[in-house]
Amino acid sequence: MNSWGPEPLADGTTRFRLWAPDVEAVTIEIGTTEQDAPSPFVLSLSKHVPSPETEDVEAPFDKLGANGGSAALASTENGWWHITLPVGAGTRYRFRIGDTPVPDPASHRQWGGVHGWSIVPDHAYHWRTEDWRGRPWHEMVIMELHAGTLGGFSGVTARLPAIAALGVTAFELMPINAFGGDRGWGYDGVLPYAVHEAYGSPDELRALIDAAHELGLSVFLDVVYNHFGPDGNYLGLYADRFFHRDVATPWGGAVAVDEPPIARFFIDNALMWLRDYRFDGLRFDAVHAIDNSVFLDTMASEIRDALPDRHTHLVLENEANDAARLRPDAYDAQWNDDFHNVLHVLLTGETNAYYGDFADRPAERLARCLSEGFIYQGDPSPNHDGKPRGTPSAHLPPTRFVSFLQNHDQIGNRALGERLTRLTDPAKLRAATALLLLSPQIPLLFMGEEDGSETPFLFFTDFHDDLADAVREGRRREFAKFPAFADEKARETIPDPNDLATFDRSRPLPGADAESWRALYRDLLAIRRDRIVPHLGDVRAIGAQATGDASVVARWRLGNGACLGIAIDLSDTPTLHAIQGEPIYTDGARFAAWLGS
16 A cells, blocks of 8 residues: 655665545655755656556756756556655655646644645664653553743753653643644644654654653654645645545535555654654544544554554544443543533533533533443534533553643633633632543543643634734624624733734643642652552443532442542532541542552
8 A cells, every 4th residue: 555755765865645536647856955945857747557567767967957847756546646766855845736836735844834834754763762662551641731831842852851840751742743834833834743843853853752652751742634724735635535525524525545655644653753863652533523433443554563562542522422432442532521511511610512511410420431441432413513412431450541620722712711720719720630540541631730720721823914914803702692702802811812912822831829739739740659559450430420410429449359439519619528448538528549458
């Protein structure tokens, strides 16, 4: 099967491939490494059916003159184009479709942004942690980071000692592949293989991961395989079959992962991040928008087969709450939005939009979440037009679920990007934090939580002209249905995503009580590490129930036979359920955790 992208060969040449089933001719242009200019030749690649003995045709420089030249292109079935050229790592190149220059869709590095030149990669790197094999899944305590707001890869590297000292065991980078402009969340990426230039070089990324492994930190990457962004996406020009135009998603036609070349594009991308950069795991964004379980299972199987000797962890975001994907041979876990949503209702009283699904009997819903994983397990969802959402999950161990109080979506998709420190009582937030960190589910934090940060995390982009206007106005229209922004003047207070100040305001700064919050996180994570994590290998829920309108008691049987119990009360006048064992942490009348028989 054909693979995507440039392949430097042992003899110093490079094999280039492109899937362009919609065109009759492709041109490859080679640029210099010193300036933005093509070298004195242009290869015109016309359709050619190769003999059975060859797949690529070399085009040596000595056959190309100052006025340009041509070389035969090996064109196989199903729209693939191939050529091997006497150029090596660091060479700039791009394809030309008609009059339009386009980057390699599998470019590993860009020069000049997503509309600029692609660069032949050099994956040679001297790893200091060559023997690192990762950490088992049950040890994970993950912190989500945005590389751009932290100063790029070097800025993240500088923060690693503090993250490790807190007791966090892993961090997850929001998408770092190339997208339009310098700043953005990364979910509007268009070149999934290329490291975003504004964050640093590929070797700076490797140095970040190397430093993390030296500190015992696992590293995850958020990848987006369900859509492409609007700026720099040229696929429709030469491979319209990349999308099912008749299958609507919020971003346009669905990505056609049932096409073998397209499935290969994404599976090879996942393997690149894990092999060439030594990430320990991937988080797959919004796979419900892919809606293809065969592709998801095939991708997981190939990754497992390719990396049998490492702890490699695969995590889904899946609004469909599909428990069938959470098998030991497939995906380790799923982000559990249900946990966040019900706790947000209990902490803030907000019931707008999707929080309406959790407004009724929230304590009972939290009890189900702690005991069974998903709250919606085939139940009708008002936010989904009353349609059933989810499948039964009570048979799954708690470690199949990633729980969180905040993440980039749940903060940044608010109109003003407020964190929970601005939305709820500190005592309630402390209790919810204890629940998050001492429950058997895998906890995920968002950068700044550990410092009690009150700075917003806003939606920001770096688009220009008409696209910038469309994004700004579209965001304001999105919030028009909320009472607080029904008035046009109120909507004008929503920060412009393209304003540099919006990005700068999103840098996480410590709150006034930062040290108190850090001490809380250190204490809770030490308890988790010493008393809970060693016994999570065979944990199972043994029941949870609401004890009031905002209070819950839950219990789990740990692998050593002990019972972990937790009681939480988020009411305005809390009264804790009686502790039934050895207390391991208490916080006034709001929270208690204990170990019993």
